[in-house]
Amino acid sequence: MRGNHEWTVRDEDGVKRELRVIKEAGLFRFQSKRADEERWTYFDNKKTKPPSADVEGLIDVLERKYQRKRAPYSDLLLAKKMLSDLPR
Numbered sequence: 001m002r003g004n005h006e007w008t009v010r011d012e013d014g015v016k017r018e019l020r021v022i023k024e025a026g027l028f029r030f031q032s033k034r035a036d037e038e039r040w041t042y043f044d045n046k047k048t049k050p051p052s053a054d055v056e057g058l059i060d061v062l063e064r065k066y067q068r069k070r071a072p073y074s075d076l077l078l079a080k081k082m083l084s085d086l087p088r
Helices: 051-067 075-084
Strands: 006-008 016-024 027-034 040-045
Touching: 006 051, 016 051, 016 075, 027 075, 051 075
Parallel strands: none
Antiparallel strands: 006 016, 016 027, 027 040
């Protein structure tokens, strides 16, 4: 599906962490799960904000997908705006 993005990163301690981002109603909903955890952690952008590193990862994914015409430019702009709105 066009609004779904998934990738895997390694945390500082070497444990793999899977990230999923779903675009719903013009907003990105982040989910993450470490390999040593059973449950997913949800970031809904209202109560809990995703870490800035995860948003930067989404921007990287969207830039690559946009170059291959698999993601719209508006999604890339939305992710960049989301990063600028996060507290540092």
